[in-house]
Amino acid sequence: MKRYPSIHIAALDRRRFLGLSAAALASVLPAARTLARTGTPVTLSDREACFYHRLNAPEGKR
Amino acid sequence: MTEVACELCPRGCVIPEGGAGDCRVRVNIDGRLRASTYGRPSAIHIDPMEKKPLYHFHPGSPVFSIATAGCNLHCLNCQNWQLSQRGGEEMEKVYRADPDQVVALAREQGCESIAYTYSDPIVFYEYVEDTGRLAHEGGLNNVFVTAGYINREPLRRLCRVLDASNTDLKAFDDRFYREVNAGSLEPVLDALVTFREEGVWLEVTNLVIPTLNDDLVMIRRMARWIRDELGEGTPLHFSRFHPQYRMRNLPPTSGETLDRARQEALDAGLQYVYVGNVLGHEGNNTYCPVDGTLLIGRIGFHITENNLTGDGRCPSCGHPVPGVWQ
Ligand SMILES: [Zn+2]
Numbered sequence: 001m002k003r004y005p006s007i008h009i010a011a012l013d014r015r016r017f018l019g020l021s022a023a024a025l026a027s028v029l030p031a032a033r034t035l036a037r038t039g040t041p042v043t044l045s046d047r048e049a050c051f052y053h054r055l056n057a058p059e060g061k062r
Numbered sequence: 063m064t065e066v067a068c069e070l071c072p073r074g075c076v077i078p079e080g081g082a083g084d085c086r087v088r089v090n091i092d093g094r095l096r097a098s099t100y101g102r103p104s105a106i107h108i109d110p111m112e113k114k115p116l117y118h119f120h121p122g123s124p125v126f127s128i129a130t131a132g133c134n135l136h137c138l139n140c141q142n143w144q145l146s147q148r149g150g151e152e153m154e155k156v157y158r159a160d161p162d163q164v165v166a167l168a169r170e171q172g173c174e175s176i177a178y179t180y181s182d183p184i185v186f187y188e189y190v191e192d193t194g195r196l197a198h199e200g201g202l203n204n205v206f207v208t209a210g211y212i213n214r215e216p217l218r219r220l221c222r223v224l225d226a227s228n229t230d231l232k233a234f235d236d237r238f239y240r241e242v243n244a245g246s247l248e249p250v251l252d253a254l255v256t257f258r259e260e261g262v263w264l265e266v267t268n269l270v271i272p273t274l275n276d277d278l279v280m281i282r283r284m285a286r287w288i289r290d291e292l293g294e295g296t297p298l299h300f301s302r303f304h305p306q307y308r309m310r311n312l313p314p315t316s317g318e319t320l321d322r323a324r325q326e327a328l329d330a331g332l333q334y335v336y337v338g339n340v341l342g343h344e345g346n347n348t349y350c351p352v353d354g355t356l357l358i359g360r361i362g363f364h365i366t367e368n369n370l371t372g373d374g375r376c377p378s379c380g381h382p383v384p385g386v387w388q
Pocket of ligand 1: 350351352353354355376377378379380381
């Protein structure tokens with residue numbers, strides 16, 4: 001079947017995006033594995049907070 | 063150590079501090095749940111609306127389409143497993159695109175719509191909502207291409223920014239969902255009904271896999287459910303399976319199987335039943351359910367002719383065809 005020619009981001013304005021390597025990403029992405037490995041504190045903005053969740057602790061300490 | 067329970071999807075992962083949910087992208091950091099791919103898409107393309115597939119929503123228009131890593135299902139036959147079955151930190155490519163940049167770029171590229179697609183946009187829920195709100199402010203439409211494995215309350219909230227969805231109904235069989243997708247059927251049926259109740263334009267896709275979900279009795283039950291719960295005017299797309307990922311042992315779906323599935327659904331009373339992934343099949347076209355007039359001709363994702371009147375009616379008999387035609 002013929003593939004529709006998608007326009008990849010490469011054909012768009014690359015300057016608006018920062019293509020990160022996996023290694024570079026690991027230093028900014030708040031992924032658990034990265035944290036566990038490096039212990040690096042990660043600062044996060046509020047917009048990354050998930051809307052739907054609850055604490056699983058009975059007292060709900062936080 | 064503070065555990066957090068994610069309440070976004072039916073999986074209900076309880077995530078220990080430092081851990082990620084089953085989707086790999088919703089992570090517990092210091093007792094707070096974070097959407098780790100927010101603003102970090104790994105796929106950005108411009109597609110035709112027909113590729114979603116949406117056949118009754120702004121036909122022929124280009125859609126700015128984005129996805130991040132991660133998925134809350136694990137289909138053995140996933141078409142996008144390099145994207146969906148990985149976390150953000152495992153991706154070779156990650157772009158930075160804040161919601162306002164996505165909207166600006168979509169406009170710059172002449173797209174009237176933004177699609178949240180490829181993996182399952184459920185797992186980048188907050189990014190969809192923020193981008194969707196800005197898109198609406200800028201006069202763009204939001205298209206949500208999903209497997210519908212999400213809890214009702216979050217979906218209802220998200221529907222406020224959505225205009226259209228193509229939702230997979232992978233089989234009308236809970237056991238299939240458990241064995242092939244690592245999910246379950248009931249939440250998906252709930253999601254389909256929710257889209258309909260919230261007024262989001264809805265089309266349904268069923269990928270027909272030889273021997274696993276091609277049973278005509280099941281297809282009939284599925285078609286009747288769609289007719290009764292979603293309406294006879296709901297477009298249903300039967301799509302051809304290609305062997306890939308962890309399901310390479312089965313052959314591609316035959317044309318005859320797809321023909322039989324389509325006929326079964328038409329017989330059950332659905333009015334717009336399509337066959338996808340088969341080039342030049344008459345099931346790519348839209349016909350008037352009353353008098354059989356060819357309304358929209360398609361080859362692949364390309365529109366060859368559009369005979370609908372300006373307000374979306376059959377030019378011969380005036381039958382109104384449901385959809386968003388503009
Ligand atoms: Zn007609």
